[in-house]
Amino acid sequence: MGNRTQAQRDAITVEIGYALVTGVLLAVGLFVLCAAPVLVLGLGGGAARGVLVVAATAAGLGFLTRVARVLWRFGAGADAGRPDAAAGRPGRPGRTGPDS
Structure with a gap:
């Protein structure tokens, strides 16, 4: 993990909050x-229960997917501030590279 600055810890906290809220x-x-x-259809009994189970499952999967995606993307960009992390990336602004 290493030592993190207060700004980095704050950024992580904000990103976790953003992931949870969205x-x-x-x-x-x-x-x-x-x-x-x-x-809308006035379903009742087993049909209503089945639809609500599907709705709850979709909601749970959507929540988990959104949180994982936001945090994964944040973690992937966390190393961007390190000088050695950007060294192998051609096509950065101000640099020329074979793929730019």
């Missing part, structure tokens, strides 16, 4: 979208 919003949206047939 994950919850996505989960709520997916649940409402998937559970809408229960309200």
Whole structure:
């Protein structure tokens, strides 16, 4: 892990908060979208229960996927501030490279 500056710790905290908030919003949206047939069609009994299980599953998977994706992308860009991390990347602004 190494030593992190206060700015780096703050950035991680903000990114985790962002991931959780957007994950919850996505989960709520997916649940409402998937559970809408229960309200619109007036389903009852086993059909309603099945639709709600599918809605809850979709919401949970959406939440987990969103949080993982946001944090994965943040972690992949965390090394960008290190001078040795950018050395092998041709095509950076101000540099010429065979793929630019």
